[in-house]
Amino acid sequence: MTDLSVMLNFINYAFVLFFGITTSLCLADISFRTQRKIYLLFYLAFGMGQFLFYLIFGENRLYQYYPLLIHLPLILLICFGLKRSIYVSMVAVLSAYLMCTPRKWIGTFVSSFFGYDPIISDVTAIVATLPLLFLVIKYITPHIIKLKHESKTILALFMLLPLSYYILEYTFTVYTDLMYTGGPVIIDFMDSFIVLLYFILSIMTIEFSSQRNQAERENLLLNTAAAQAQKEIAQLSLADKKSSIYRHDLRHHLHFLQECIQGNQLEQAMQYMEGICDDLDKIPVKKYCINEALNLILSSYLEKASEQDIQTTVSVTATDFSRFQIPDLCSLLANALENAIHACEDIADPNTRYIRLKIYEKNHQLCINMANSYGKEPVFENDIPVSHRAGHGIGVQSMISVIEKYHGIYGFFASTGEFRFQTTL
Known part of the structure; x- marks a missing residue:
């Protein structure tokens, strides 16, 4: 080996070290500007x-x-010296090693046109170092840094690929020459390993994605339930306030009626009692079923419907709600009624506004059928009504989350000015 070849080989090692350390520290979120x-x-x-x-x-x-000499001490220094987690440290160093591969391949590729001259290979690899380092820092590092906020499971999953490559690279090319002499056995093993690793990563990625989607749906349901609970509390407070007023004034009412009876003013007493009854009927909580929470929800939204001149017909014959968490049913009915009221508000003629709700039991299952008129034609995507207006469309997703929680089935339909929602839980 000539002196030039030895010198270039040594310089190449120096550039490899420079590239690896810089990349490792950047991936571990250690800024060059401040450190x-x-x-x-x-x-x-x-x-x-x-x-x-x-x-x-x-x-x-x-x-x-x-x-x-290099990799293990670098991992330990990043972990214990620079206070990064062992997972982040390993991901940073192993990923940096993996990113050295393109640099080496570029040198080999260019030298292949010159009979695989090692001098050409080293010179090309040295020249490619800084451009590759720029690309890694600018386009890859910002994404890898975000891993520090992920769970240990995600970090371990991400680390699986560079760790596998690291082990195979040293096993087949450094400590043995099986990569070059092993023949079809090693080649087939590498193919099989890549396929197996791909399926493992794909399955785990799908599973994590499914778990995240489920968590998002549950979070959406919780947020909607919380907002609905605030509405229920406000409505209950209003009803309780009116009831408290009548309880407080009951003594005065009875005293006045007593005076009327003693003075033989029966007609005036009857009129006074009729006025009290009318006022009591205006308290919003009405009895539709045996569950008080559902009564509160139905009373609240049906009162809103009445204020919008919407004709309502409600039939609740179901009596067994023990299988359900009542907040779930309240959220389901509240969102369905709220959407129906919004749909009716778009109708110019009050005489054609209506909401019909039927809740009954069939074959030990709870059935909910709702129909309402609408002014604007609803938009469906994958048989589900959607709205692209800001702040809209969440209610339907919340309804679906509740139904899926109890393994129910549902359907949304619209035709000839009538929208129908049906579900069986």
């Missing part, structure tokens, strides 16, 4: 260690002991 001394200290310490080892033991030993 320049850390970068320089790492360059000097690892550079001197690698230089001395190269001089004493030679290139082959350096290559074989690189994990113990």
Whole structure:
């Protein structure tokens, strides 16, 4: 080997070290702008260690002991010295090692046009170092840094690919030459391993995505339930306030009636009692079923419907709600009624506004049928009504979340000016 080749080979090792340390620290979210001394200290310490080892033991030993000389100490320093988690430290160093591969391949590719001349390979790899480092820092690092906010499971999953590559690379190319001499057995193993790893990662990714979607649906349901609870509390407070007023004034009412009876003013007493009854009827909570919470929801929204000149017909014959969490049913009915009221508000003629609700039991299941008129034609996507207006469309998703929670079936239909919602739980 010529002196030029030895010198370029050594310079190439220096650039590999520079690339690996810089990439590892960046991926661990250690900024060069604020931690320049850390970068320089790492360059000097690892550079001197690698230089001395190269001089004493030679290139082959350096290559074989690189994990113990560079990679492991770098992981430990990032973890314990720079206070990053062991998962983040391993992801940073292993990913940096993985990103060194394109640099090496570019050198090999260019040298293939010159009979795989090692001098051409080293020069090309050295020249490609800074552009690749720029691309990694600008376009890859910002995304890898976000992993520090993820769970250990996500970090372990992300680490699986670079760790597998790291183990196979050293097993088949550094500590053995099976990659080049193993023949079809090794090639088929690599193909099988890549396929297996792909399916493992895909399955786990799908599972995490499903769990995240479920969590988002539950969060949506909780937010909707919380908003609905506030409405219920406000309505209950109003009803309780009116009831308190009548309880407080009851003594005065009875005293006045007593005076009328003693004075033989029966007609005036009857008129006074009729007035009290009319006022009591205006208290919004009415009895539609045996469950008071459902009565509150139905009373609240049907009162709103009445204020909008919407004709309402309600029939609740179901009596067994023990299988359900009442807040879930309240959320389901509240969102359905609210959507129906909004649909009726778009109708110019009050005489054609209506909402019909029927809740009954069939084959030990709870059935809910609702029909309402509408002014604007609803938009459906995948048989589900949607709204692209800000703040709208969440109610339907909340309804679906409740139905799916109890493994029910549902359907939304619209034709000839009538919208229908049906579900069986």
